[in-house]
Amino acid sequence: MxxxxxxxxxxxxxxxxxxxxxxxxxxxxxxxxxxxxxxxxxxxxxxxxxxxxxxxxxxxxxxxxxxxxxxxxxxxxxxxxxxxxxxxxxxxxxxxxxxxxxxxxxxxxxxxxxxxxxxxxxxxxxxxxxxxxxxxxxxxxxxxxxxxxxxxxxxxxxxxxxxxDVPPEIAAVLGCAVLTGGGAVLNAAHPAPGDSIMVVGLGGVGMAAVLAAVSLGYGDVIGVDAMPEKLSTATELGATAVLTPTELAARGVRADVVVEAAGNARAFETAVAATAPGGTTVTVGLPSPDARSAISPLALVAEARTIVGSYLGSAVPSRDIPIYAQMWREGRLxxxxxxxxxxxxxxxxxxxxxxxxxxxxxxxxxxx
Structure with a gap:
């Protein structure tokens, strides 16, 4: 045809x-x-x-x-x-x-x-x-x-x-942005009740991670991005705090779970540095294949921190998409x-x- x-x-x-x-x-x-x-x-x-x-x-x-x-x-x-x-x-x-x-x-x-x-x-x-x-x-x-x-x-x-009942534009976004961003929180990070969650990079995947974190009612949800309009959107979605990368570094804010969704080496370094002792960094962004980052191995050991790579939000789509669709129906997502x-x-x-x-x-x- x-x-x-x-x-x-x-x-x-x-x-x-x-x-x-x-x-x-x-x-x-x-x-x-x-x-x-x-x-x-x-x-x-x-x-x-x-x-x-x-x-x-x-x-x-x-x-x-x-x-x-x-x-x-x-x-x-x-x-x-x-x-x-x-x-x-x-x-x-x-x-x-x-x-x-x-x-x-x-x-x-x-x-x-x-x-x-x-x-x-x-x-x-x-x-x-x-x-x-x-x-x-x-x-x-x-x-x-x-x-x-x-x-x-x-x-x-x-x-x-x-x-x-799921409109086409909602259904489409479930298949990548929500599956990846939501899965970074649910499947890869496994936050405990009360854990603070930070998202570095507020594109479609990062905003979906914010939505998932807010909807599941963990601790504080912090959005990080260089663009003011995206910080405003994250606030509208329910983030309890929003920061530029410069503000984040100056204030020394850290979180139990940090999701990197920007897809560049500097954002990954920012996410690792902002992870609290005992916390988990989940990276879902896809930077250039030749990108390289510098982090401190000593800090990982001394603070018992974990870095997790997560492709497609570590999802099983046949299991996870119906969950997100139901959360949308209930008004939670x-x-x-x-x-x-x-x-x-x-x-x-x-x-x-x-x-x-x-x-x-x-x-x-x-x-x-």
Whole structure:
């Protein structure tokens, strides 16, 4: 079938992307779903730093690639062997499918799936191969989803069903920002009652971590970011204190749990330094592969502190997404507050500029 999607043509074009236009919105051919796959009509897709990191070259992926990994939509067709998802179901995409058989899948979310990671690196679906083409040439899938398009064919293991009562833009954000930020708190940090929680870097993932910490009623929740408007938003979300990195260093504030969600080496150093004795630093940001940080090993030993790396919030999506959806239904997790704007697919290059400039929390592409 013919679809319309946003294809990254070349990595590393100069800013502003609105002028250099590394992403082309064009027509493509999409094959029918194969065994164990689904055809999904995309309803909404969020812009995330994991998309931007491919555009700017921090994460090198094969091109041309149809971007987008945080998305939700309706199932329109099922491939052979799929019986537990119905046509018409609303599904949330997850960008790291789980094969259910490897050592990573046996680690209860702590480790990525090795087969899913390999497929993502190659730009193919978990079951193998590509379903996208343009002019007879194959187009790579982004993280098994390629959600910046009117339709997608995905592996069954790349989706989780949610109820019709969860709006598409909410459902989309559950699949990455909430899964990663919320999971950094719930799955990786394991805070005790009364523990203070600090979040360094208040983008979509960081704000989701703030939301989760506030909703679960631990101790103080502290937001740290260099941009005043993001500090104001964190306060609106319920943070008990907000600080710039400079204010944090000057005041010497520390917390029992510190989540680093900025994705750069300096933010990681800031998060480690702000972790209280006996506390835990959880890093979920994805900096450039050549980034390096300097920390004191003695401080870790002398203060009995822990550093935890957490990919996708150490999540098991089939377990965790329904939990977050229910928290949203109960009014405990107002995910809609993470959506800073809704845009069209044709605005995708400008949207990447907004993301790179740090002005947006979550822009969501909304399809008719």
């Amino acid at each position: 013919r679809i319309r999607g946003a294809v990254l043509e070349e990595i590393g074009r100069p800013r502003p992307f609105a002028d250099s236009r590394p992403i082309s919105v064009c027509d493509l051919e999409l094959d029918p779903p194969g065994p164990g796959e689904l055809l999904v009509r995309i309803e909404a897709a969020g812009l995330c730093h994991s998309d931007l990191s491919v555009v700017d070259g921090n994460r090198v992926r094969p091109v041309p690639m149809l971007l987008g990994h945080e998305a939700a939509g309706r199932v329109e067709a099922r491939g052979a062997g799929v019986s537990d998802v119905a046509v018409g179901d609303r599904v949330v995409m997850t960008f790291l499918p789980r094969c259910g058989e490897c050592a990573g899948c046996a680690a209860d979310g702590r480790m990525p799936c090795s087969a899913g990671s390999a497929a993502n690196n190659e730009g193919v679906l978990l079951g193998g191969g590509r379903r996208l083409s343009r002019g007879g040439d194959s187009v790579h899938h982004h993280l098994g989803v390629s959600g910046f398009a009117t339709h997608a064919v995905v592996d069954r293991r790349s989706v989780v069903t949610v109820g019709d 107002p995910v809609e507050k993470l959506v800073s704007s809704c845009i069209t697919l044709d605005e995708i290059n400008r949207g990447m500029d907004e993301l790179a400039d740090g002005h947006a929390i979550r822009q969501v592409v909304v399809f008719d």
